[in-house]
Amino acid sequence: MIFTDPRAQDLFGDFPDSDLKKFLEFNKLNPHIREQFDLWTLKRIAEGRKRYGARKIYEEMRWDTRATQKGQVFKMNDRFIGIIARLFIYNHQQYEGFFEFRVIRSKGIPSEEERRRAEDGSYVH
Numbered sequence: 001m002i003f004t005d006p007r008a009q010d011l012f013g014d015f016p017d018s019d020l021k022k023f024l025e026f027n028k029l030n031p032h033i034r035e036q037f038d039l040w041t042l043k044r045i046a047e048g049r050k051r052y053g054a055r056k057i058y059e060e061m062r063w064d065t066r067a068t069q070k071g072q073v074f075k076m077n078d079r080f081i082g083i084i085a086r087l088f089i090y091n092h093q094q095y096e097g098f099f100e101f102r103v104i105r106s107k108g109i110p111s112e113e114e115r116r117r118a119e120d121g122s123y124v125h
Helices: 006-012 017-029 031-046 054-063 080-091 112-120
Strands: none
Touching: 006 080, 017 031, 017 080, 031 054, 031 080, 054 080
16 A cells, blocks of 8 residues: 555555556646646535535546646546545545545445445446
8 A cells, every 4th residue: 555644545545556656656747637626626615515526527627728738638547536536635634525435446345325226226237
């Protein structure tokens, strides 16, 4: 595990180290992407939203021409969305619960929502 802080382990523990390392390298080269994600998230919070989708913020950023990656059109690996959202919550603890986090599927462990739906019969693949 890359992170030794127990709180970070709780947030990032489901991600393979390889994904975390790739994100950290991406973030080192493109810190403005994470900064933009934070600004977009804080904007949604200021609008009065109690919950919002990290993927929605990602898509909004993609379509905004100000978010660029090393002078190119904005691109970010989809696998980073969960990491960048968790990093936001790690840095802004007061907004815990703004994003809903699911267990990473590659681990083969269903999310709490998937378990609930499976129990009540409403889960559809």
